Amino acid sequence: MKKSLIYLPLAAMAFAACDNTQDLIFDDSAAERLEMGKSEAVEKLTADGGLWAMEYFSNSDERGYVMLCRFSKDGSVEVSVNHEWQTVPYQFNQETSLWEITSDNGTVLSFCSHNDLFHVFSDPFNITGPFAPTNPDRNDEDIDETGYGHSGDYEFQVMQCEDHNTMRLLGKKRSYNIWMHRLASDTDEKAFLDQVMTMTNGIFSNKFPKLFITDKESGEVFVAHSSRGIMNVYPEAGDSITQAREKHFITTADGIRFSSPFKVLRADGSEYEISEFAFTETGGLVSDEAEFSMPIKVGYVELLTSPAYNWTLMPGEGSDDFVELFDSFVAEHDAAYRSMRFRSLVFGYDSKTQKYSMTINEIGRHIMPTYYRQSSVNDGVLLFNISKTDANNNGLARLNKLPALEQLMDMFNDNEFTITTISELCPSELTLTSTENPELYFKLNLE
Amino acid sequence: MNFRKYIMLSVTAGFLAMASACSEDDLGPTIFPDVSDDADPTSYTYKFDTWINREYRDVYNLDFKYKMEDVEADMNYNLVPASYNNARDLCLLTKYLWFDAYKELAGVDFLKQYGPRILHLIGSAAINPSSGTEILGLAEGGLKVTLFKVNEMDLLNFNQLNEYYFRTMHHEFGHILHQTKSYPTDFNLLSTGRYDDGSWQNKAIGYVASLGFITPYASSQAREDFAETIANFVTRTDEAMELIKWMAAQGWSTGVEASDDPAQDADKPYYCRYYYADPQNPEDRTYFLSSVEKDPDYRPAVVGMNGEYLHSVAEVEAYLDKLAERYDIHSVEDEDTVDGLDLINQKQQIVRNWFKEQWKIDFDKLREIVQTRQRNFDIEALRAEIDAIPDPVIGE
Structure with a gap:
């Protein structure tokens, strides 16, 4: 009886072997799934016109670049760029090359034939030209990148992303996250890239190198420097060397995005992460974690009463009434002073007299006519208060000879002006509008 | 061994036979997708691919890879693909100056038998930053030849063509031959x-x-x-x-x-x-x-x-x-x-x-x-x- 018990497991094994209902982990074979992944990637890339904005990072020492890629089903891709790594920097250019989806490392997008505009980030040559990296410790001598170049990827693993209009790629060698966002097929590539460049140039400027970031959670304020796409951040009261963290980022049409979450070090040693900032309507930057601001927090009018900045008024930049008045002054000036023609009107600060000034910038090497002003700010409104008597000799001479100049100065002095700008972080262009007559306005540009 | 033991052994053998006999013998559909070997007629490169198939694959059983595959190269180097136009021209010249030269001299069977099975084009040189040297070509295992620096090819400069490409292809084929x-x-x-x-x-x-x-x-x-x-x-x-x-x-x-x-x-x-x-x-x-x-x-x-x-x-x-x-x-x-x-x-x-x-x-x-x-x-x-x-x- 006991011996017969050994047959029970055998019997169980025999019948269990007939059970073919075991669940499979995958419905299809590995080869079929790879082919399916390739097909899905091709379909997604080429759908709806196949135009994508690629947010590309090549290495950790330079900013990211937006490039547009139009993928066609025939295996060609048209790449559009306006980056600086071309024969003519920042020029809009397009070039067609080949792409394919392979499966050598999961599903892989490969830009498999050389495209001068795209593979410039992967070519292993020494980087040359006006934007080539230099080493400040060795008198800014050229850094030899031969064998490396920008070290950028041109093959990317296609990562799973359910959103039909978004694709996440992972650089095959450098492992940077490269995001692609679908654009409408009829998007004007040049206009799109021009807009991104405008945002790139307009959001940060070496004229305003120091900005503030406020940590929303702790309220702590950090100093931020953003040089050529690399942000350097440290606590306002902290050490700019030991507590500084830096990260490269890309400016897109919607804001800025770091190559990976930026861990900012608080004064108490804790950290918080920022992945991206979105543009506000006024040209600011804000995220769920933090917010950018200018060092001058009370308003832009202070910029006009700051000794650090000179503002230029060029002919033709204002409302019709203003332009008419200004043009008549310029015509009168140039008729009276043919060898010292008018160039611009400059509002600045005269360090010799330590007074705010308005200077007529003329052609020639003489003392420029200058009028001193006692500009003031009340409730965010600017009063020019330009003196007609407190001026240098040339200034008084012009005033005596040019009635239109007196009319122009009266216009400045008789109005109060509010100040607006298109970018609150980089207000290099200001619009001054009369509070009494909103139809009267003019523009000032930072020198 | 008594009769009872024979019965037990027979029963055991029967169970084992049942266990193995229950597996299905019928073959399912192939796990490999049905992919045509012909050039894709919708492809931008259809004519070139068809020419490669006709002149290299069908004659010499050779895979001419003009679209760079990094898994076929040394990942330690920073390399880029060849441009389409240069790859096309070098593909034509490789046949004319190398394959057709041997064919003219030794007949088509010579390279059918001894020629490489893979030709791989790469746009840049493989630069070794420490020594400053450049790899212009590689021959591996008597089967694969890689030609580099294709993007710098200047068809108007015979000396440059000779220095970087013609000499390299015959150099690498020399390796293939002595590896054989x-x-x-x-x-x-x-x-x-x-x-x-x-x-x-x-x-x-x-x-x-x-x-x-x-x-x-x-x-x-x-x-x-x-x-x-x-x-x-x-x-x-x-x-x-x-x-x-x-x-x-x-x-x-x-x-x-x-x-x-x-x-x-x-x-x-x-x-x-x-x-x-x-x-x-x-x-x-x-x-x-x-x-x-x-x-x-x-x-x-x-x-x-x-x-x-x-x-x-x-x-x-x-x-x-x-x-x-x-x-x-x-x-x-x-x-x-x-x-x-x-x-x-x-x-x-x-x-x-x-x-x-x-x-x-x-x-x-x-x-x-x-x-x-x-x-x-x-x-x-x-x-x-x-x-x-x-x-x-x-x-x-």
Whole structure:
């Protein structure tokens, strides 16, 4: 009886072997799934016109670049760029090359034939030209990148992303996250890239190198420097060397995005992460974690009463009434002073007299006519208060000879002006509008 | 064994048979997707792909990879793909100057049997940042040849084509051949002790020629010496070969005392002539006439005292004759105890015999065919072969 018990497991094994209902982990074979992944990637890339904005990072020492890629089903891709790594920097250019989806490392997008505009980030040559990296410790001598170049990827693993209009790629060698966002097929590539460049140039400027970031959670304020796409951040009261963290980022049409979450070090040693900032309507930057601001927090009018900045008024930049008045002054000036023609009107600060000034910038090497002003700010409104008597000799001479100049100065002095700008972080262009007559306005540009 | 045990064993065997018999024997559908081998008629590259299939795959069972696959390359290098147009042109030239040359000489079956199975094009050179050297070609396992630097190809510059591409393809095929049938070990013995794998790139062609090497790279290793001997003999023009052999017959000196480190001496320029600036002072020698493997026009050259590039023996002799009117010119004593010219000729003879005995190929005839083809290729006519491929029929 006991011996017969050994047959029970055998019997169980025999019948269990007939059970073919075991669940499979995958419905299809590995080869079929790879082919399916390739097909899905091709379909997604080429759908709806196949135009994508690629947010590309090549290495950790330079900013990211937006490039547009139009993928066609025939295996060609048209790449559009306006980056600086071309024969003519920042020029809009397009070039067609080949792409394919392979499966050598999961599903892989490969830009498999050389495209001068795209593979410039992967070519292993020494980087040359006006934007080539230099080493400040060795008198800014050229850094030899031969064998490396920008070290950028041109093959990317296609990562799973359910959103039909978004694709996440992972650089095959450098492992940077490269995001692609679908654009409408009829998007004007040049206009799109021009807009991104405008945002790139307009959001940060070496004229305003120091900005503030406020940590929303702790309220702590950090100093931020953003040089050529690399942000350097440290606590306002902290050490700019030991507590500084830096990260490269890309400016897109919607804001800025770091190559990976930026861990900012608080004064108490804790950290918080920022992945991206979105543009506000006024040209600011804000995220769920933090917010950018200018060092001058009370308003832009202070910029006009700051000794650090000179503002230029060029002919033709204002409302019709203003332009008419200004043009008549310029015509009168140039008729009276043919060898010292008018160039611009400059509002600045005269360090010799330590007074705010308005200077007529003329052609020639003489003392420029200058009028001193006692500009003031009340409730965010600017009063020019330009003196007609407190001026240098040339200034008084012009005033005596040019009635239109007196009319122009009266216009400045008789109005109060509010100040607006298109970018609150980089207000290099200001619009001054009369509070009494909103139809009267003019523009000032930072020198 | 009693009867009861027989019954038990039978029952056991029965269960085991049932267990195995229950598995299904019917084959399911293939797990591999049904993919056509033909070129995709909707593809941007349909005509080129069809031409490659017809001329390489169907004839030589060769996969011509012009779209770079990084898994086929060394991932330690930063490499980029070849541009489509350059890849197409080099693909055409490879067939015309290499495959068709051997076909003309040895018949189509030769390369069917011994040719590589994969040709892979890469746009950039494989640059080694530490040594500054560039890999222009690779041959692996007798099966795969990789050609680099395709994006720099200049069809209007024959010397550049010869330097970077024609010579490289014959060099790499030399490797493929000796990876299939070994070359005589006598070859290795000719320059034993003079190979320098570490600093060959710093040596001038004149200096290494006088040691018996056809190029500086030939002085790196014996097997590279062998492949260089093949490639240079086949692709170099008569003028260039004569000049290199002239260099091989000269004595060369840095003009300064040798240091203890031969690798450092390799960096110094070597000269083959000198004169006495002050005839009264025999110690005051002024050395001149150096050499470069490739001048700005990608040609081997002897370099005059004011940087003049002299590309033939006749030019060198005329230059020296003219200088002799002003100076008392002397040749540098050949003190290396090596007859470089004789060694180069011996190496060429070994290669000649090896081709004849192992491959039934006339090495001189091969050179003649390649030289003729190099001088006379018409890239437009070659491109027309691709253009002549009928347009695809889509939708049937």
